[in-house]
Amino acid sequence: MLKVGIIRCAIVAEFCPATSCIKAVKEKKGAFEGLDEVELVGFMTCGGCPGKKVSASVKTLLEKGANAIALSSCMTKGYPVGSNAFVCPNLENIKKAVEEFLKKNAPEVKILEWTH
Numbered sequence: 001m002l003k004v005g006i007i008r009c010a011i012v013a014e015f016c017p018a019t020s021c022i023k024a025v026k027e028k029k030g031a032f033e034g035l036d037e038v039e040l041v042g043f044m045t046c047g048g049c050p051g052k053k054v055s056a057s058v059k060t061l062l063e064k065g066a067n068a069i070a071l072s073s074c075m076t077k078g079y080p081v082g083s084n085a086f087v088c089p090n091l092e093n094i095k096k097a098v099e100e101f102l103k104k105n106a107p108e109v110k111i112l113e114w115t116h
Contacts, residue, residue, distance in 0.1 A: 001037040005061025006115060007054060007098070008072035009088055010045035012079045018043055020081065021072055021115040030116035031070060041066045046075070051094040055101045062106055069098060070112035077114060 006021055024030040025040045032038045041064045047053020058069055073081045075088040088094065095113070102109050 001039060002032070002035050002068050002110075003039045003041050003065050004032075004068045004070050004112070005041050005058070005064065005066035006043050006070045006072050007057055007061075007075070007094075008043060008045055009075050009079070009086075010048040012072075012074040012086070013045050016074060016079065018072075024116035030073075031112045031114050046088075046090075046094055050090040051088075051097065054094050054097050058098055058101050059105070062109065066109065068110040068112055069102070070115050071095065071098070073114045073116050081116065 004025065008018065022040065025032055025038050028035055028038055042061050044057035044061060047057060061069060071094070075091055075094070078085050078087040098111060102111065
C-alpha cells in the first residue's frame with residue numbers, strides 16, 4: 001500500500017483547500033493512477049519561501065507512516081494547476097532537500113513530483 005504524505009506550497013495553502021489533491025488520492029487518479037491502495041497520511045507545507053522547513057515536514061510525514069512523499073501539483077505545475085502562473089521559484093532546491101533528507105534517513109521512500 002502506498003501511504004503518501006503531500007508537501008504543498010505555503011503561499012497556495014492560504015487559499016487552496018487541497019480538494020484536487022485529496023480527490024486524486026481518493027479516486028486514484030493523476031500520480032496515483034493504477035495503484036491498488038493509496039492512503040493519505042497527511043499534508044504539510046514547505047514551510048514558506050524558500051522552503052527551508054521542508055525537511056522538517058518530510059520528517060513529520062515519515063513519522064505518520066508515509067512511504068511516499070508527493071510534491072503537490074501547485075508547486076510543480078503552477079497555480080492554478082497547469083497555468084504556470086505561479087510555479088514554485090524554489091522548486092529545484094526543495095526537491096533537492098527532500099531527496100537528500102530521504103537518502104540519508106529513508107532511502108526506500110518514493111518521491112512523486114506531482115499529485116493531479
